[in-house]
Amino acid sequence: MNGEIILTVTDLHLVFHDHDTPEIAVDDFDLTLEEGEIVGIVGESGSGKSLSALAIAGLLNRKSLKKSGRIIFDGVDLLTCDRKTLRGYQGDEISIIFQEPMTSLNPVKRIGWQVEESLRIHHPEIDKETRKKKAISMLEKVGLHDPETVYKLYPHELSGGMRQRVMIAAAMIGEPKILIADEPTTALDVTVQAQIVELLKTFNRDYGTSIIFISHDLSLVSQLCQRVMVMYQGNVVETGTAEEVFSEPRQAYTRRLIAAIPKIRL
Amino acid sequence: MRYLIKKACMMLFTLLVVSLCVFLAFSLIPGDPALRQLGTNGTPEQLEALRQQMGLKDPLPVRYGRWLLGLLRGDLGTSYVYKIPVGSMLAEKIPITLSLALISFVFMVLISVPLGIYTAKHKDGVLDHIVMVLNQVIMAVPPFFAGILITLVFGMILHLFTPGGFISYKKSVPGFIGYLIAPAFAVALPKAAMAVKLLRGSVIDEAAKDYTRTAYSRGNTTNGVLYRHVLQNALIPVITFLGMALADMVAGSIVIEQVFGIPGISRILLTSINNRDYPVVEAIIMGIAFLVIFINLLVDVIYRIVDPRIASGDE
Numbered sequence: 038m039n040g041e042i043i044l045t046v047t048d049l050h051l052v053f054h055d056h057d058t059p060e061i062a063v064d065d066f067d068l069t070l071e072e073g074e075i076v077g078i079v080g081e082s083g084s085g086k087s088l089s090a091l092a093i094a095g096l097l098n099r100k101s102l103k104k105s106g107r108i109i110f111d112g113v114d115l116l117t118c119d120r121k122t123l124r125g126y127q128g129d130e131i132s133i134i135f136q137e138p139m140t141s142l143n144p145v146k147r148i149g150w151q152v153e154e155s156l157r158i159h160h161p162e163i164d165k166e167t168r169k170k171k172a173i174s175m176l177e178k179v180g181l182h183d184p185e186t187v188y189k190l191y192p193h194e195l196s197g198g199m200r201q202r203v204m205i206a207a208a209m210i211g212e213p214k215i216l217i218a219d220e221p222t223t224a225l226d227v228t229v230q231a232q233i234v235e236l237l238k239t240f241n242r243d244y245g246t247s248i249i250f251i252s253h254d255l256s257l258v259s260q261l262c263q264r265v266m267v268m269y270q271g272n273v274v275e276t277g278t279a280e281e282v283f284s285e286p287r288q289a290y291t292r293r294l295i296a297a298i299p300k301i302r303l
Numbered sequence: 304m305r306y307l308i309k310k311a312c313m314m315l316f317t318l319l320v321v322s323l324c325v326f327l328a329f330s331l332i333p334g335d336p337a338l339r340q341l342g343t344n345g346t347p348e349q350l351e352a353l354r355q356q357m358g359l360k361d362p363l364p365v366r367y368g369r370w371l372l373g374l375l376r377g378d379l380g381t382s383y384v385y386k387i388p389v390g391s392m393l394a395e396k397i398p399i400t401l402s403l404a405l406i407s408f409v410f411m412v413l414i415s416v417p418l419g420i421y422t423a424k425h426k427d428g429v430l431d432h433i434v435m436v437l438n439q440v441i442m443a444v445p446p447f448f449a450g451i452l453i454t455l456v457f458g459m460i461l462h463l464f465t466p467g468g469f470i471s472y473k474k475s476v477p478g479f480i481g482y483l484i485a486p487a488f489a490v491a492l493p494k495a496a497m498a499v500k501l502l503r504g505s506v507i508d509e510a511a512k513d514y515t516r517t518a519y520s521r522g523n524t525t526n527g528v529l530y531r532h533v534l535q536n537a538l539i540p541v542i543t544f545l546g547m548a549l550a551d552m553v554a555g556s557i558v559i560e561q562v563f564g565i566p567g568i569s570r571i572l573l574t575s576i577n578n579r580d581y582p583v584v585e586a587i588i589m590g591i592a593f594l595v596i597f598i599n600l601l602v603d604v605i606y607r608i609v610d611p612r613i614a615s616g617d618e
């Protein structure tokens with residue numbers, strides 16, 4: 038961490054206009070992310086964590102959703118810039134992995150093809166052989182045994198944990214500056230959870246990737262994150278270092294959240 | 304590969320069952336082909352002799368065996384009425400009917416795939432609404448009626464083709480194909496309407512799935528997501544329909560041949576049914592059964608290429 042800020046989100050406000058009355062999904066979300074930093078976002082279901090993450094990844098394009106605020110990356114406001122500029126960052130500078138490893142991969146495409154995709158899109162100058170080598174070494178790096186075989190498999194031939202590793206490989210192949218992980222371990226069992234968290238740590242250390250880690254699991258967040266944000270009903274109610282937030286929570290809501298978890302290892 | 308062999312064996316078995324049903328049906332329906340051929344003027348001795356000659360006196364299993372062995376050797380039997388081999392009667396007609404079915408199929412695909420993709424992509428757009436309304440109408444129109452309309456409008460009013468002026472493929476292949484365009488259109492239209500609706504729905508469903516979000520997150524354009532990710536998934540349910548439609552078109556061609564005066568299988572089939580010329584009818588039914596079963600096999604193979612999940616299910 039060298040302290041340089043690479044992402045600033047200010048006054049992010051997301052409102053759905055699907056129904057008669059506007060529904061405020063995210064009311065006030067602010068975030069600064071430093072290079073090489075891991076920030077955790079915690080909060081109950083429906084507090085707006087995923088929507089904020091999708092907004093940063095540029096994946097909220099529904100007409101019925103009104104977005105305001107600023108998401109500044111690389112001197113550009115991702116909320117207002119044109120689609121082409123945004124696409125230029127997606128998968129190359131900003132990657133995202135999701136909660137649902139079982140459905141996030143295309144069922145009819147081979148693993149290798151999917152892992153290589155952002156390279157194909159952003160770096161067409163890289164030839165096929167090099168791309169394949171990179172994909173295989175990335176599959177190896179995320180802890181998949183026999184990556185040459187996995188490269189040729191289809192998603193349904195892998196377990197949930199393996200698929201999430203594939204998702205990480207695909208997200209990291211372009212060595213992005215930011216990785217957004219939206220509850221990447223919720224659908225996995227405990228031992229796999231710990232391995233995935235270790236994997237994220239490794240990428241953070243080796244590539245200097247900044248990570249936004251969203252989770253319900255406060256103990257995972259405290260293991261992984263330097264800074265933590267607590268969200269409640271579309272608002273960020275508390276931010277601080279992991280230690281501050283977990284040992285001296287200022288907000289009643291945060292205290293309830295912590296109390297709801299039986300044991301936290303700090 | 305093992306799967307293919309298994310499938311091919313099943314296909315042969317099905318054909319065997321079909322052949323047994325066809326044979327039994329035509330042996331058991333009342334009516335004596337020998338009597339019919341001879342007319343009521345023949346003496347009982349003549350009738351008996353003819354029965355002997357036609358092999359009608361042998362027990363059923365023997366007759367079935369003989370017929371089946373003939374089929375296997377490519378011998379479709381002899382027409383009761385014309386006394387010539389059925390094979391040579393059909394040889395000139397089969398290419399006509401098959402061409403019609405094939406051109407219809409090509410039309411159906413050429414119309415439905417682009418329109419299905421377009422309407423899904425521009426859902427609720429102007430063209431989408433127009434196509435959806437038209438679809439409802441077209442699906443309700445049977446091919447023979449569409450055929451009559453097309454003959455009237457394009458043949459008799461616009462003079463784009465000469466109704467009844469069939470050109471044999473032996474004379475001119477382009478002329479032959481040119482004449483088949485209008486009838487093929489009539490056969491293809493209602494099926495294309497259904498396929499558009501199916502593909503549109505399928506693309507829309509697939510576009511809402513999680514993996515498209517992943518695809519966008521890697522910097523894909525909308526078209527990139529559509530053509531590189533969604534389409535292959537969306538085609539899976541459509542392939543079955545296209546296969547069934549192709550099989551149906553072979554049968555559907557028979558009706559439309561009558562409307563457009565095309566000398567394909569249909570004419571022979573209808574006269575043979577009237578004349579109780581069973582060997583001819585049997586051969587045509589076996590041919591259609593073979594085609595339907597073969598198309599099914601083909602659909603299965605394509606399915607496995609498009610959807611890898613099926614392929615690994617039984618290996």
Ligand SMILES: Nc1ncnc2c1ncn2[C@@H]1O[C@H](COP(=O)(O)OP(=O)(O)OP(=O)(O)O)[C@@H](O)[C@H]1O
Nearest residue numbers: 053055060062080081082083084085086087088089
């Ligand atoms: N299409 C929509 N129309 C209206 N409201 C929506 C829509 N999608 C999401 N919301 C609302 O936005 C809010 C934030 O949702 P979000 O998915 O960001 O929550 P979350 O914090 O990620 O929850 P979880 O922990 O369950 O993943 C929720 O209250 C949800 O009801």
Ligand SMILES: [Mg+2]
Nearest residue numbers: 086087088219
């Ligand atoms: Mg969520």
